[in-house]
Amino acid sequence: MDPAADPYLPYDGGGDTIPLQEIPKRGSNYVMTNGGGAPSTTTHLLDFLEEPIPGVGTYDDFHTIDWVREKCKDRERHRKINSKKKESAWEFTKSLYDAWSGWLVVTLTGLASGALAGLIDIAADWLNDLKEGVCLSAMWFNHEQCCWTSNETTFAERDKCPQWKSWAELILGQAEGPGSYIMNYFMYIYWALSFAFLAVCLVKVFAPYACGSGIPEIKTILSGFIIRGYLGKWTLMIKTVTLVLAVASGLSLGKEGPLVHVACCCGNIFSYLFPKYSKNEAKKREVLSAASAAGVSVAFGAPIGGVLFSLEEVSYYFPLKTLWRSFFAALVAAFVLRSINPFGNSRLVLFYVEYHTPWYLFELIPFILLGVFGGLWGAFFIRANIAWCRRRKSTRFGKYPVLEVILVAAVTAVVAFPNPYTRQNTSELIKELFTDCGPLESSQLCQYRSQMNGSKAFTDNPNRPAGPDVYAPMWQLCLALVFKIIMTIFTFGLKVPSGLFIPSMAIGAIAGRIVGIAVEQLAYYHHDWFVFREWCEVGADCITPGLYAMVGAAACLGGVTPMTVSLVGIVFELTGGPEDIVPLMGRVMTSKWVATKEFTHVTLAREVMRPRRSDPPLAVLTQDDLTVDELQSTINETSYNGFPVIVSKESQRLVGFALRRDITIAIENARRKQEGIMLNSRVYFTQHAPTLPADSPRPLKLRSILDMSPFTVTDHTPMEIVVDIFRKMGLRQCLVTHNGRLLGIITKKDILRHMAQMANLDPESIMFN
Amino acid sequence: MKSVFLLEAFSVACFVLLNQVTAKNSEDIRCKCICPPYRDIEGQIYKQNVSLKDCNCLHVVEPMPVDGKDVEAYCLRCECKFEERSSATIKVTIIMYLSILGLLLLYMVYLTLLEPMLKRRLFGHSQLIQSDDDVGQPFANAHNVLSHSHSRPNMLNKVEHAQQRWRRQVQEQRKSVFDRHVVLS
Numbered sequence: 001m002d003p004a005a006d007p008y009l010p011y012d013g014g015g016d017t018i019p020l021q022e023i024p025k026r027g028s029n030y031v032m033t034n035g036g037g038a039p040s041t042t043t044h045l046l047d048f049l050e051e052p053i054p055g056v057g058t059y060d061d062f063h064t065i066d067w068v069r070e071k072c073k074d075r076e077r078h079r080k081i082n083s084k085k086k087e088s089a090w091e092f093t094k095s096l097y098d099a100w101s102g103w104l105v106v107t108l109t110g111l112a113s114g115a116l117a118g119l120i121d122i123a124a125d126w127l128n129d130l131k132e133g134v135c136l137s138a139m140w141f142n143h144e145q146c147c148w149t150s151n152e153t154t155f156a157e158r159d160k161c162p163q164w165k166s167w168a169e170l171i172l173g174q175a176e177g178p179g180s181y182i183m184n185y186f187m188y189i190y191w192a193l194s195f196a197f198l199a200v201c202l203v204k205v206f207a208p209y210a211c212g213s214g215i216p217e218i219k220t221i222l223s224g225f226i227i228r229g230y231l232g233k234w235t236l237m238i239k240t241v242t243l244v245l246a247v248a249s250g251l252s253l254g255k256e257g258p259l260v261h262v263a264c265c266c267g268n269i270f271s272y273l274f275p276k277y278s279k280n281e282a283k284k285r286e287v288l289s290a291a292s293a294a295g296v297s298v299a300f301g302a303p304i305g306g307v308l309f310s311l312e313e314v315s316y317y318f319p320l321k322t323l324w325r326s327f328f329a330a331l332v333a334a335f336v337l338r339s340i341n342p343f344g345n346s347r348l349v350l351f352y353v354e355y356h357t358p359w360y361l362f363e364l365i366p367f368i369l370l371g372v373f374g375g376l377w378g379a380f381f382i383r384a385n386i387a388w389c390r391r392r393k394s395t396r397f398g399k400y401p402v403l404e405v406i407l408v409a410a411v412t413a414v415v416a417f418p419n420p421y422t423r424q425n426t427s428e429l430i431k432e433l434f435t436d437c438g439p440l441e442s443s444q445l446c447q448y449r450s451q452m453n454g455s456k457a458f459t460d461n462p463n464r465p466a467g468p469d470v471y472a473p474m475w476q477l478c479l480a481l482v483f484k485i486i487m488t489i490f491t492f493g494l495k496v497p498s499g500l501f502i503p504s505m506a507i508g509a510i511a512g513r514i515v516g517i518a519v520e521q522l523a524y525y526h527h528d529w530f531v532f533r534e535w536c537e538v539g540a541d542c543i544t545p546g547l548y549a550m551v552g553a554a555a556c557l558g559g560v561t562p563m564t565v566s567l568v569g570i571v572f573e574l575t576g577g578p579e580d581i582v583p584l585m586g587r588v589m590t591s592k593w594v595a596t597k598e599f600t601h602v603t604l605a606r607e608v609m610r611p612r613r614s615d616p617p618l619a620v621l622t623q624d625d626l627t628v629d630e631l632q633s634t635i636n637e638t639s640y641n642g643f644p645v646i647v648s649k650e651s652q653r654l655v656g657f658a659l660r661r662d663i664t665i666a667i668e669n670a671r672r673k674q675e676g677i678m679l680n681s682r683v684y685f686t687q688h689a690p691t692l693p694a695d696s697p698r699p700l701k702l703r704s705i706l707d708m709s710p711f712t713v714t715d716h717t718p719m720e721i722v723v724d725i726f727r728k729m730g731l732r733q734c735l736v737t738h739n740g741r742l743l744g745i746i747t748k749k750d751i752l753r754h755m756a757q758m759a760n761l762d763p764e765s766i767m768f769n
Numbered sequence: 770m771k772s773v774f775l776l777e778a779f780s781v782a783c784f785v786l787l788n789q790v791t792a793k794n795s796e797d798i799r800c801k802c803i804c805p806p807y808r809d810i811e812g813q814i815y816k817q818n819v820s821l822k823d824c825n826c827l828h829v830v831e832p833m834p835v836d837g838k839d840v841e842a843y844c845l846r847c848e849c850k851f852e853e854r855s856s857a858t859i860k861v862t863i864i865m866y867l868s869i870l871g872l873l874l875l876y877m878v879y880l881t882l883l884e885p886m887l888k889r890r891l892f893g894h895s896q897l898i899q900s901d902d903d904v905g906q907p908f909a910n911a912h913n914v915l916s917h918s919h920s921r922p923n924m925l926n927k928v929e930h931a932q933q934r935w936r937r938q939v940q941e942q943r944k945s946v947f948d949r950h951v952v953l954s
Binding site for chain 1: 799803804805806811812813814816846848853854855856858859860862863864865866869870873874877880881935938939942943945946947950
């Protein structure tokens with residue numbers, strides 16, 4: 001019986017019987033061939049007589065990877081190594097090396113991330129203080145390090161020492177007075193502008209991909225997208241160097257997001273040393289997940305928060321093995337950073353504070369208010385920033401990035417210098433706001449307390465002048481808040497490395513501190529009110545404004561970036577205290593609300609698939625009917641990324657799926673390497689060549705690039721199941737069949753369009769992210 | 770740019786190792802005691818180079834501003850912390866950073882200003898018209914120049930090729946980030 005007509009025989013496209021050992025391989029470069037026209041039962045699984053075509057199996061820039069193909073390639077490699085393991089000691093060592101190479105990569109990534117983070121921290125601190133002056137005895141020390149050994153520091157002025165000279169002192173010779181103030185102002189603006197100018201020039205000339213934060217693009221890359229050069233060596237170097245310059249120029253940006261990018265660059269670069277990771281895009285993304293955990297770990301000093309961040313935010317495909325590797329990378333990075341000790345107190349982050357003060361039930365009201373403020377600010381900031389970015393994209397203003405950076409830096413420097421809270425480094429500001437006012441603190445923020453604590457016997461000193469009242473710091477803080485909110489909108493999106501975490505935390509901390517001081521004043525002056533009388537005794541401080549600052553910082557951070565568990569984990573590790581977790585978590589939960597999606601009517605696959613009724617028919621390839629010329633014209637006329645291969649136009653039965661890029665590369669390669677391939681050569685995807693007349697040119701076999709097991713669903717499959725399949729398998733396309741015949745195709749974009757349509761079509765459905 | 774990458778990797782490795790190996794400068798440890806105002810005594814900060822076990826109020830606060838019976842009350846309010854730093858690490862880091870920054874600046878000046886001038890002087894004005902790109906772009910003349918190079922030793926040619934390929938990549942990146950605003954808005 002003719003095999004083509006027998007419906008019960010599996011059709012292998014030629015040959016009389018299928019050898020039992022033959023198992024079709026997905027997209028692999030190994031070809032089961034027996035070298036001739038006669039069927040044979042001696043095909044071996046791993047035999048290959050045709051060499052793999054170079055370039056097949058790689059991806060174009062700005063395309064998605066095929067997760068299933070990469071996983072299969074990895075399984076194949078692993079199987080090959082395991083089967084050879086018992087042959088010799090050398091093979092056994094190779095298999096051990098293969099198993100442990102994953103750990104080696106994450107160790108190297110952690111080491112590099114920690115070292116680079118230490119370098120960035122030290123250099124940024126030094127450059128930051130360079131705007132104010134220099135240390136004459138040792139030029140490489142910043143202000144704090146310069147005065148480290150001096151004995152001239154006093155309790156009230158902890159930063160004064162003779163070795164540190166401000167620019168006014170060096171240039172004019174005098175330290176105080178209006179002339180020196182103006183000179184300091186001028187030098188501050190000069191340094192800020194030159195740092196910003198250098199940063200944007202370096203980015204523009206060497207590595208344009210180094211600008212921005214990096215986390216959204218890394219999320220995209222980790223979900224399977226290819227952006228060539230985004231995690232390369234030049235991007236790494238430029239990002240490190242210009243991040244320091246951008247932070248030191250006083251712009252309202254942070255370094256957390258860029259540190260994650262730096263860590264992922266390290267992970268990418270080290271994965272190129274191991275062919276297990278460099279040749280397989282899916283495995284590389286496991287390393288990148290671990291690298292992003294290391295990045296957050298060094299940015300915040302929170303290894304567990306880093307792992308949670310990587311799990312929740314950045315990763316698409318996160319098996320359990322990656323969890324251990326991420327944690328290990330985060331720990332190694334944190335350890336290296338700690339041993340470099342950039343802040344001189346064995347802490348990983350400048351604003352680490354230990355809090356063990358209790359909070360009271362009535363304080364939940366201002367905490368919830370701060371949560372609402374955080375959510376509102378987040379919404380306002382996102383909307384304003386998107387509008388500004390759109391303006392930048394569409395008008396001529398976006399054509400001058402260097403000028404834009406200089407302008408923003410100039411405005412920031414000019415407005416920031418007079419206010420002491422905006423003049424200092426943002427991390428130091430956050431630390432000052434988090435630190436509660438105790439007897440050991442003498443910052444300007446705490447001076448009003450000397451008035452309040454007049455009843456305390458020990459601090460009662462009739463000879464000390466009354467400190468400035470509470471209004472001066474409150475006004476300055478309010479102005480700082482407004483300034484930071486406005487400048488962050490214009491700063492985020494500039495063509496320099498910029499992060500959003502620190503400015504958001506600063507805004508939240510300022511708002512929280514204002515609220516905290518207000519509540520504190522309320523409790524002091526109205527301590528006979530019911531709420532305060534229950535919990536606060538006269539004269540005792542029951543309100544800790546520093547805690548409000550922390551809650552505010554967490555609120556704003558949660559309002560602008562969609563992190564929940566990882567945010568709580570990071571703040572938990574920053575403060576080291578579980579007592580404050582309850583208000584934080586409660587506040588984080590009030591700004592998130594998750595509900596499930598509901599469909600009211602069932603959509604089937606055939607309603608979403610292409611081609612629709614009005615579209616031209618599906619572009620397919622037949623398995624042995626085409627010539628090279630026809631194939632090339634099909635590819636050139638359409639813009640599809642792949643083509644299904646069918647048995648023949650009459651039967652429409654599915655054989656497999658072939659990608660455009662692979663076909664193009666295979667044809668090019670055949671033209672160059674094989675003799676006699678001409679435009680009217682027959683192209684066949686079958687195992688054996690079709691029978692051709694004697695004078696026809698040599699046929700071209702393209703079976704090795706054919707994917708023999710594409711995913712198919714029937715046309716009656718409900719769309720929920722199709723969406724589920726896409727999500728869980730990471731598919732790019734899925735073929736739709738009816739009674740075994742090819743009907744259409746559903747791609748990832750169709751799925752996304754369908755999901756968006758569901759959100760609008762169905763008014764009863766509730767969908768939050 | 771493998772050499773640049775190797776240089777960077779080498780310096781990072783040196784940096785990490787140096788940190789462990791450097792002998793601790795005796796000036797790099799201190800005990801810092803902060804004592805708040807007490808009665809009519811001003812707040813004070815005391816620093817001394819003592820080891821961790823001696824880092825307490827009695828060893829560091831000298832001269833003691835209060836008399837014998839008040840010492841304990843005064844010392845209870847003081848907070849003493851042991852701090853250490855590594856000045857060698859800071860010095861090495863800053864010097865390394867400034868040297869990398871200086872090298873990058875020199876290379877940038879060479880690419881944007883010197884190279885077009887040199888090429889113009891060597892090959893005359895006519896070659897510049899061929900490129901489509903704006904003459905203001907830093908790498909516009911690179912492609913044309915390559916075709917005019919007479920035979921050089923293989924190594925130099927390879928470096929030149931790698932550099933041209935890198936420049937083309939950077940130009941692509943620049944187009945997608947600055948002109949089309951496709952990535953990174």
